[in-house]
Amino acid sequence: NAGVTQTPKFQVLKTGQSMTLQCAQDMNHEYMSWYRQDPGMGLRLIHYSVGAGITDQGEVPNGYNVSRSTTEDFPLRLLSAAPSQTSVYFCASSYEGTAFNEQFFGPGTRLTVL
Amino acid sequence: AQKITQTQPGMFVQEKEAVTLDCTYDTSDQSYGLFWYKQPSSGEMIFLIYQGSYDEQNATEGRYSLNFQKARKSANLVISASQLGDSAMYFCAMREGEDSSYKLIFGSGTRLLVRP
Numbered sequence: 001n002a003g004v005t006q007t008p009k010f011q012v013l014k015t016g017q018s019m020t021l022q023c024a025q026d027m028n029h030e031y032m033s034w035y036r037q038d039p040g041m042g043l044r045l046i047h048y049s050v051g052a053g054i055t056d057q058g059e060v061p062n063g064y065n066v067s068r069s070t071t072e073d074f075p076l077r078l079l080s081a082a083p084s085q086t087s088v089y090f091c092a093s094s095y096e097g098t099a100f101n102e103q104f105f106g107p108g109t110r111l112t113v114l
Numbered sequence: 115a116q117k118i119t120q121t122q123p124g125m126f127v128q129e130k131e132a133v134t135l136d137c138t139y140d141t142s143d144q145s146y147g148l149f150w151y152k153q154p155s156s157g158e159m160i161f162l163i164y165q166g167s168y169d170e171q172n173a174t175e176g177r178y179s180l181n182f183q184k185a186r187k188s189a190n191l192v193i194s195a196s197q198l199g200d201s202a203m204y205f206c207a208m209r210e211g212e213d214s215s216y217k218l219i220f221g222s223g224t225r226l227l228v229r230p
Binding site for chain 1: 118149151157158159161164205207215216217218219220221222223
């Protein structure tokens with residue numbers, strides 16, 4: 001199993017550009033989430049999904065869109081990049097059904113917006 | 115109000131000694147779970163240990179143990195016999211409610227440096 005994979009690892013954008021951060025998992029997990037980590041801070045939830053076709057907003061959703069057309073993929077779209085979106089982005093997945101659901105994290109995407 | 119508070123931005127520990135990383139939390143839910151993650155300089159998030167709010171015994175995983183004091187709303191991580199490879203950022207996180215681990219709330223982290 002590859003686990004949770006994210007592409008690209010690094011990306012530099014100019015203000016106003018759009019792009020999609022890719023996330024995929026091969027563990028058949030129902031739950032997937034996107035977090036951002038700003039320097040010196042913990043992770044903050046952007047969007048999450050509890051299954052294909054179901055998404056919802058987290059703590060910091062503004063400026064981001066998500067969709068979940070398959071169980072495996074959960075892309076994060078930046079519609080019009082802003083310098084405030086410079087951050088490290090983590091995708092995570094977990095399975096449902098028990099109180100303890102470890103979230104498996106991808107390696108992260110480091111995004112810089114100029 | 116912060117839901118997860120880690121008051122130690124940075125800590126030092128001598129190799130082979132034990133160290134405690136503090137975490138306090140705030141929730142009105144009766145059912146919740148507490149996690150600790152390690153983030154080395156390479157950046158990945160590594161799960162260490164989990165404690166459920168109904169678990170009566172403190173969780174342990176190898177050299178990691180979680181000192182869970184429910185009345186004080188604290189969930190401190192204890193690392194015994196520190197190793198150089200333990201140098202990293204450590205994050206405390208919480209899920210609120212049943213079966214909601216897809217939306218964890220994280221603290222700001224503690225940077226641990228292990229001295230040889």
